[in-house]
Amino acid sequence: MKTKTIAVTGVIAALYVAVSLLVAPFAFGAVQFRIAEMFNHLIVFNKKYFFGIVLGVFITNMFSPMAAYDLIFGVAHSIITLSLTILATKYVKGNIARMVINTVLFTFTMCIIAFELMLALDFPFFYTWLTVAAGEFTVLAVGIPIIIALDKRLNFKTLI
Amino acid sequence: MLEKMIFGRYIPGDSFIHRLDARAKLLFVFFFIMVVFIANNWITYGILLVFTFLIIKLSKIRLYFLINGLKPVVFLIIFTFLLHLFFTREGPIILDWKFIKIYEEGLKQGIFISIRFTVLVILTSILTLTTTPISITDALEILLNPLKKWKLPVHELALMMSISLRFIPTLMDETDKIMKAQMARGSDMTTGNMKERMNAIVPLLIPLFVSAFKRAEDLATAMEVRGYRGGEGRTRYRKLEWALRDTLTLLTLVVLAVILVYFRN
Numbered sequence: 001m002k003t004k005t006i007a008v009t010g011v012i013a014a015l016y017v018a019v020s021l022l023v024a025p026f027a028f029g030a031v032q033f034r035i036a037e038m039f040n041h042l043i044v045f046n047k048k049y050f051f052g053i054v055l056g057v058f059i060t061n062m063f064s065p066m067a068a069y070d071l072i073f074g075v076a077h078s079i080i081t082l083s084l085t086i087l088a089t090k091y092v093k094g095n096i097a098r099m100v101i102n103t104v105l106f107t108f109t110m111c112i113i114a115f116e117l118m119l120a121l122d123f124p125f126f127y128t129w130l131t132v133a134a135g136e137f138t139v140l141a142v143g144i145p146i147i148i149a150l151d152k153r154l155n156f157k158t159l160i
Numbered sequence: 161m162l163e164k165m166i167f168g169r170y171i172p173g174d175s176f177i178h179r180l181d182a183r184a185k186l187l188f189v190f191f192f193i194m195v196v197f198i199a200n201n202w203i204t205y206g207i208l209l210v211f212t213f214l215i216i217k218l219s220k221i222r223l224y225f226l227i228n229g230l231k232p233v234v235f236l237i238i239f240t241f242l243l244h245l246f247f248t249r250e251g252p253i254i255l256d257w258k259f260i261k262i263y264e265e266g267l268k269q270g271i272f273i274s275i276r277f278t279v280l281v282i283l284t285s286i287l288t289l290t291t292t293p294i295s296i297t298d299a300l301e302i303l304l305n306p307l308k309k310w311k312l313p314v315h316e317l318a319l320m321m322s323i324s325l326r327f328i329p330t331l332m333d334e335t336d337k338i339m340k341a342q343m344a345r346g347s348d349m350t351t352g353n354m355k356e357r358m359n360a361i362v363p364l365l366i367p368l369f370v371s372a373f374k375r376a377e378d379l380a381t382a383m384e385v386r387g388y389r390g391g392e393g394r395t396r397y398r399k400l401e402w403a404l405r406d407t408l409t410l411l412t413l414v415v416l417a418v419i420l421v422y423f424r425n
Contacts (some may be wrong), residue, residue: 001316003388007380010323011372013330017324018331019368022339035361055320062293065276066233067284069194120280121240122273128404149362150369159373 008160009052016056038143044098045156073116103140113120178290182299182405198420212279231283244270286312297321315391
């Protein structure tokens with residue numbers, strides 16, 4: 001692994017943590033708006049961002065009051081969905097289309113988080129899925145234009 | 161704002177729990193998550209509470225810190241309790257007032273789940289309060305070592321995590337600074353509808369990303385100049401040492417599991 005990739009990955013993870021802890025008012029629980037989740041879109045530019053995002057989720061969840069569950073399910077959620085997106089990007093060209101797919105996949109796989117909350121607190125599964133998925137969908141959908149705007153200035157593909 | 165974060169919330173100390181090997185503590189919490197699910201009646205939940213209380217005593221952490229850590233989840237716990245209280249309809253009715261009916265089973269489940277959740281939150285808090293993030297990283301690196309066989313870059317991951325832990329405070333400061341700078345220029349991030357708020361984030365994220373990537377670049381150059389060549393043959397400054405007390409701690413968990421299985425329904 002290139003030294004630059006290691007350094008950039010570490011910093012991306014730190015950025016994820018800083019943004020989710022400072023900007024998002026509710027980053028944990030049944031109704032979540034974790035702004036940093038829009039970083040998930042970075043995966044469509046370069047699959048090397050994978051570890052940066054997963055580590056970011058891991059460290060953020062270490063801060064979570066329900067860390068015991070979040071560390072396992074939250075991280076699994078990111079790993080599974082990002083892998084699915086990487087797989088999908090093989091067949092889909094165009095960053096916007098890929099981001100749309102990424103959004104749909106992340107929204108759908110929020111069932112993992114709903115399952116976690118069901119296990120931890122006995123929340124009703126489908127209702128919780130609806131609420132957590134709504135938050136995730138909003139952040140990722142609104143995140144598409146934001147990430148495109150960022151990419152115009154930064155060119156994510158070559159940064160890592 | 162930063163003071164509110166209890167993380168990096170390690171509190172230095174010299175208790176039995178502080179001295180435990182980080183690997184032992186991680187494994188303990190990991191298996192404890194499964195053990196709590198064995199409990200299913202008053203006796204077993206009582207045992208869990210006593211066990212947690214003993215651990216709090218052993219960690220010598222002031223109750224104030226733990227209660228502070230619980231604050232963000234109090235709402236969640238109360239909500240869950242009420243959910244069970246009103247929606248579980250089993251067993252005899254214990255309260256029937258106008259349209260509110262409370263069943264014995266609902267009350268019981270509400271209490272049990274609240275206890276289970278509180279106990280887990282407290283134990284994880286104790287883990288992060290008594291272990292430095294760096295030793296958690298080291299412990300994870302060693303525990304994940306067997307996964308190298310499947311080509312998981314364990315050493316690199318641990319290094320990335322250390323880098324990221326080192327940069328979190330820096331980037332948080334920077335986020336705060338840029339937020340204030342943009343607010344001084346008239347950007348409004350706290351009012352307006354969801355879309356307006358999201359749009360206000362762009363002028364925050366661009367400078368943040370630019371400076372973060374610049375830092376990463378500088379760091380990579382510095383690492384290469386100093387001859388960083390990956391994990392092979394590297395020695396450690398901090399060493400984790402497994403002692404008898406760590407084995408005993410894990411054994412306690414086995415004993416707890418056996419006791420819980422014996423007393424459960």
